[in-house]
Amino acid sequence: MMSSVESYFHAIDSITAVGEFSEKSIGEALLKIEQLKFEDVPAEHRCGVLRRRAEFLYLLSNYATDKEKRVEMLEQAYQQALQGHVMDGTDFECAKVLCSTCGRLAEESSLKKKLDYGFKFKTYLDEALAVNNGDFELTHMRGRFCYTVASLSFVERMAAKVVGQIPDVSYKDALKDLLKAEELEEDVAENQLFIGKTYLALNDFVNAKKWLMxxxxxxxxxxxEQEYYDEANALLQDKRLKSIKL
Structure with missing residues (x-):
């Protein structure tokens, strides 16, 4: 039999059931979880509260068109997920949200924070993959990380070396993970975009166009997600791709 807190979690999770995500439903779920008095929640369920707060904030950030607002929400999500991860390092779902928020912050932040979040992200990602290396989101994130590192400019690499050791990864490493992620879960635009970008970086224009399409x-x-569409559409205007007929 479920406890009252578990029943409460079930009711909240049902608001954002798979296939029914919307800005409204996620906002409602976040409001309900924030109404819980944290100090009254049994210790074994506190990580679940923090994880859900982080997850809903992360999901809501996807609807923010203002970048500063998006980063602010991601930072809030990251702090909640980190607190939950410190509280219970065995909670795999919390570890995944921590990776997601940290990884997005590494992409959305200015250079100094980008590098700091990037190194933290790699640590969290390795820990989560040690628990489950067959998860779509983690596999995608590792491929995306490899792509990002392989794409670093000379200036960015010099700056990164001040912070820590840059992983020795390549576009081929990125492609391996991104294609594996596609096998685990098909037709995710975010993953398809990075497959296309990786093929483009490898000068495989036929496959680049195929995945961007x-x-x-x-x-x-x-x-x-509209930003993924816009980026792919912009890349398809490359004359090297426009000349290819599929």
Whole structure:
């Protein structure tokens, strides 16, 4: 039999059931979880509260069109997930949200914070993958991380070396993980975009166009997902791709 807190979690989670995500439903779920008095929650469920706060904030950030607002929400999500991870390092779902928030902050922040979050992200990602190396989100994030590191400019690499040791990864490493992620869960625009970008970096223009075309076919009204569509569409204007007929 479920405890009252577990029943409460079940009711909250049902608001954002798979396939029913919306800005409204996520906002409602966040409001309900924030109404819990944390000090009254049994110790064994506190990580669950923090994880859900972090997850809902992360999901809501996808609807923020203002970058500063998005980063602010991601930072709040990161702090909640980190607190939950420190509280219970065995909670895999919390570890995943920590990776997601930290990884996005590494992409969205200025250079100094980008590097700091990037090194933290690699640590969290390795810990989570040690628990489950067959998870779509983690596999995608590792491929995306490899792509980002392989794409660093000379200036960025010099700055990163001041912070820590840069992993020795390549575009081929990125592609391996991104294609594996596609096998684990098909038709995710975010993953398709990075597959296309990786093929483009490898000068495989036929496959680059193929995957970017798949990305633009995934229309969404979620602002951050619309950005994937816009980026893929812009890349398809490259004359090297426009000349290719599929």
């Amino acid at each position: 798949k990305t633009v076919s995934n229309i969404s009204d979620v602002p951050v």
